[in-house]
């Protein structure tokens with residue numbers, strides 16, 4: 001089969017490797033579409049991909065033993081290799097499992113790890129059904145495109161009466177705008193790239209500010225009768241935007257962090273948490289029990305086509321990574337068999 005490799009700084013291509021084989025309750029899935037995410041950062045540095053695609057969907061083509069997955073099933077492949085047995089896994093929060101399988105040790109090689117490939121291996125408990133009528137490219141959005149923000153919305157209870165601030169309108173932040181519009185939530189954005197600002201406005205964001213412009217907090221307050229937004233979700237992973245979320249919410253406001261960052265955010269116990277009554281949450285994907293609702297957004301939102309800006313054959317993966325590096329895109333999806 002063909003799979004994606006990083007060949008050097010800003011160079012990526014395909015290589016031929018043996019087809020992986022199913023083992024125990026790990027099934028073989030023919031990957032029909034896979035969305036690009038943070039992998040472009042490895043591409044820019046010329047660093048080998050850790051996983052090599054984690055937003056894949058496809059069709060079960062082989063099993064090693066009878067189980068819940070059947071040949072021919074159309075499935076979303078949830079990322080990660082959690083144990084399936086610990087309290088977090090049993091509660092549907094497998095993304096936080098601390099006993100993930102070591103793929104290479106379990107399978108015996110890295111072949112079949114990651115979804116930037118024609119086939120991938122996944123434990124059958126990580127496969128979720130794609131409803132009839134949902135295309136493979138749309139189904140990829142049930143992972144991070146719609147799902148990442150959905151988890152944050154659940155974590156801080158975002159609803160129809162809220163005004164929401166979204167900082168960082170990349171693929172995940174634009175997914176937050178889609179989720180907000182689906183819930184009837186008023187949304188204000190912050191984003192420096194003109195292409196993404198424009199896309200967020202097309203999706204129904206009321207205003208999008210540049211993080212570099214003066215008095216952004218004041219401008220956001222002026223749209224909320226001077227009090228601040230009810231809630232904020234940071235999808236940028238930037239310290240200044242995380243801070244902006246805390247400063248722009250009203251008293252008793254709620255903030256969720258979705259964008260990953262290696263920097264240390266300073267949160268002050270008195271002015272931020274106690275006197276303001278702030279709720280601060282982090283969210284990584286979503287609880288498995290929310291999958292039907294995530295898929296409902298994918299199926300029913302009239303904005304979903306605006307969230308997939310580019311659909312490319314996997315052989316053009318380098319172009320996909322460049323699009324993400326440029327910021328001139330929403331979700332980029334590759335098709336391994338084209």
Ligand SMILES: [Zn+2]
Pocket residue numbers: 036037038054055144
């Ligand atoms: Zn992702």
Ligand SMILES: [Zn+2]
Pocket residue numbers: 082083084085086087088089090094097098099
């Ligand atoms: Zn577990």
